[in-house]
Amino acid sequence: MNLSIKFSALVILQLLAIRTLADEPPRLDVPVTDQGAPLTFITYGDTRFTQRDGVANAMARRALVARMASENPAAIFIGGDLVYEGSSPEDYETYKNETTAWSQAKIPIFPALGNHEFQGCDKDLSPCLENWWRAAAPSGVRSFRWYYVTVGPKVLVLVLDSDSSLKSGSEQRSWFEQQITHTGSRVEFVLIVLHYPPVRDPIFPRAKDEKEIARYLSKHTRSLHARIVVVGSHIHNYERFRRDDSTYLVSGGGGAKPVPVLRLFGELSKLDTAVNFHYIRFRLESGFLQGTMVRFDPNRPGETAWTESDRFEVQAKDSLPPR
Numbered sequence: 001m002n003l004s005i006k007f008s009a010l011v012i013l014q015l016l017a018i019r020t021l022a023d024e025p026p027r028l029d030v031p032v033t034d035q036g037a038p039l040t041f042i043t044y045g046d047t048r049f050t051q052r053d054g055v056a057n058a059m060a061r062r063a064l065v066a067r068m069a070s071e072n073p074a075a076i077f078i079g080g081d082l083v084y085e086g087s088s089p090e091d092y093e094t095y096k097n098e099t100t101a102w103s104q105a106k107i108p109i110f111p112a113l114g115n116h117e118f119q120g121c122d123k124d125l126s127p128c129l130e131n132w133w134r135a136a137a138p139s140g141v142r143s144f145r146w147y148y149v150t151v152g153p154k155v156l157v158l159v160l161d162s163d164s165s166l167k168s169g170s171e172q173r174s175w176f177e178q179q180i181t182h183t184g185s186r187v188e189f190v191l192i193v194l195h196y197p198p199v200r201d202p203i204f205p206r207a208k209d210e211k212e213i214a215r216y217l218s219k220h221t222r223s224l225h226a227r228i229v230v231v232g233s234h235i236h237n238y239e240r241f242r243r244d245d246s247t248y249l250v251s252g253g254g255g256a257k258p259v260p261v262l263r264l265f266g267e268l269s270k271l272d273t274a275v276n277f278h279y280i281r282f283r284l285e286s287g288f289l290q291g292t293m294v295r296f297d298p299n300r301p302g303e304t305a306w307t308e309s310d311r312f313e314v315q316a317k318d319s320l321p322p323r
Helices: 003-023 058-071 089-098 100-104 126-135 171-181 211-223
Strands: 027-030 039-044 076-078 109-111 147-151 155-159 189-193 227-232 238-243 246-251 277-285 288-296 306-315
Touching (some): 039 058, 039 246, 058 089, 058 100, 058 277, 058 288, 089 100, 089 126, 155 171, 171 211, 211 227, 211 238, 211 246, 227 288, 227 306, 238 288, 238 306, 246 277
Parallel strands (some): 027 147, 039 076, 076 109, 189 227
Antiparallel strands (some): 147 155, 238 246, 277 288, 288 306
């Protein structure tokens, strides 16, 4: 092989490497100034921002937004169905107008794609994706449908797309496995945020490939360095499960029309309320990730509308012995 051929081959390899890096979803960082202080962040889903009647409780939705802003979290993660109809710029404008408290407080927002992000785009998904990238997705995510976020040095959040394949060998699944097995030694917790919950009340049928995440974790969780917490939405209620050393949450109480659940088959919260508008506050301190379900009752006045109806705790694998 002569010198020119070697040089050409080297250039091609370098270009392929650059393209591979460019084709990778971005890593977004939420800096934490005081790494010794408690870290608070929030997850929830199914807000359905819209002006349409009958598809969401706008009063509950706005109350949750205001309450979350008052907590001043490091970040807010939304598990999909941010708007009611993804083809509607007006719905995204409603989202923007109703969350001015978040933007004024400069709280980073990280949404996942849900099925309603594609509503109205049955034949061509491009207009819906363009709306999401333009009005909701964080800067740098354009052209990608999944991505990851570090919240300080100890929390990694993988934001997945439930409507893209999660089967073994798929592009998203390969990316997911690469991230979760190479977290770095300082990461204590990995949160997986997606729309369709991999573990939920079995009266609700499977939607796409979300069960693939549970199958993978059932085989690999114990060999991973970090603890795993999975937060799905889609079901307009709250549920909590423990499977194969991982915590699974359903958090779909962001405002969408409520759906009752049975709370059987190992559901741990045992809530006795059928309607559960809520968000989940996570607080990381000294190797313990504390989760609190903050519930809003639109039928009660003032502060009596707010309760902390479920609490749980996940301990980092390399932290001190259990309390």
